[in-house]
Amino acid sequence: MTTVEGMTEMxxxxxxxxxxxxxxxxxxxxxxxxxxALAVLAAHAALEATVNRLxxxxxxxxxxxxxxxxxxxDLCERAxxxxxxxxxxxxxxxxxxxxxVGFRGDPERLDRRSTSPPPEAPRAVGAEEARWAVETARRVxxxxxxxxxxxxxxxx
Numbered sequence: 001m002t003t004v005e006g007m008t009e010m011x012x013x014x015x016x017x018x019x020x021x022x023x024x025x026x027x028x029x030x031x032x033x034x035x036x037a038l039a040v041l042a043a044h045a046a047l048e049a050t051v052n053r054l055x056x057x058x059x060x061x062x063x064x065x066x067x068x069x070x071x072x073x074d075l076c077e078r079a080x081x082x083x084x085x086x087x088x089x090x091x092x093x094x095x096x097x098x099x100x101v102g103f104r105g106d107p108e109r110l111d112r113r114s115t116s117p118p119p120e121a122p123r124a125v126g127a128e129e130a131r132w133a134v135e136t137a138r139r140v141x142x143x144x145x146x147x148x149x150x151x152x153x154x155x156x
Contacts, residue, residue, distance in 0.1 A: 014053065015155030017046035018137055025130035037100045039130035043137040044068070044097040047090075050141055051075055069094055073110045080147040083110060088119065089136045095121035096129060 021042035028036035051071045055062040058079050063071070072090060076083050084090065087110050095107040099121040107118040122129060138156050145152040 011049060011052075012045075014046045014049040014141070015153060017042050017049055018134065018155055021046060021130075021134045021137065025127070025134045028127040028130040033125055036125045036127055036130040040093075040096050040100050040125055040133045043133035044093060046137050047072075047093070047140060050144075054079070054144070067108065069108045069110045076144070076147075080144070082147075084140060084143050084147065086136070086140045086143050088116070090140055092119035092121070093133055093136050095119040096125065096133060099123075100125055 021039045024035045024039035024042060028039060048068050048071075051068070052062075052064055055071055055075045056064070058075060062074075066074070069090065073083065091107065091110055095118075098105075098107070107121070109118065142152045142156045145156070
């Protein structure tokens with residue numbers, strides 16, 4: 001399937017992705033990073049699926065192909081008129097995800113003009129980072145819904 005409509009039919013619900021992230025975080029052990037890495041990736045995927053859904057509902061010209069953090073930035077500016085208080089954690093989660101997949105560049109920012117220090121990702125991903133990623137994803141979704149005056153999904 002190559003159409004956007006076909007791709008949305010294949011999309012996994014954000015709540016299912018976050019459930020998978022939680023399962024992997026529970027299985028994670030400090031000595032085996034595979035489950036922890038999967039938890040980080042699934043938590044990030046849950047957030048990306050959420051921003052795609054909310055952006056598509058809220059913004060007529062939403063760019064599904066844009067990078068993750070710029071999509072959140074745009075959605076927050078248009079839907080709530082400001083960035084989330086959890087913005088630094090969103091940036092850190094992106095940096096953690098980038099570390100898991102081997103990205104070797106400067107950390108991505110929500111706002112390229114930001115003068116705050118960029119997030120730092122740990123050198124290794126373990127159980128603690130996996131649990132943090134899951135909790136961060138829940139917090140981000142809950143905060144956005146609260147700020148937008150919407151009911152948070154039941155999976156938060």
